[in-house]
Amino acid sequence: MIDIALYIAMAVVGLSQVMAMVRLLKGPMVGDRILALDTMVVNAIAMIILVGMHWGTQIYFESALIFAMLGFVSTVALCRFVLRGDIIE
Structure with a gap:
């Protein structure tokens, strides 16, 4: 039963990644x-966690x-670059 839920969650996260x-x-x-x-970073993290749950290994959670x-x-650095034109003050 948990495998079906994991497959559905992977499909939903994959669809969210495409969007x-x-x-x-x-x-x-x-x-x-x-x-x-x-959003793509958050979706990738969710997919890594779902794969870790599916395979039952803990290395995926650390990654x-x-x-x-x-x-x-990287998001903060990119925002600072767009707003100020430089990353380091």
Whole structure:
């Protein structure tokens, strides 16, 4: 029963990833594209966690944490670059 729920969750997260990629490509402004990239990072983290649950290994959870930290820092850096023109003050 849990396998069916995991497959459904993977399909929903995959669909969400595709919709975020469409927003990334069609986004009329830079802010929309940055938000789409951040959404894609969150979806990738969810997919990593779902794969870790499906295979029953803990290494995926640690990699999801590292990916979350890198995704947050890269989103902040990209926003600072768009707003100020530089990352380091």
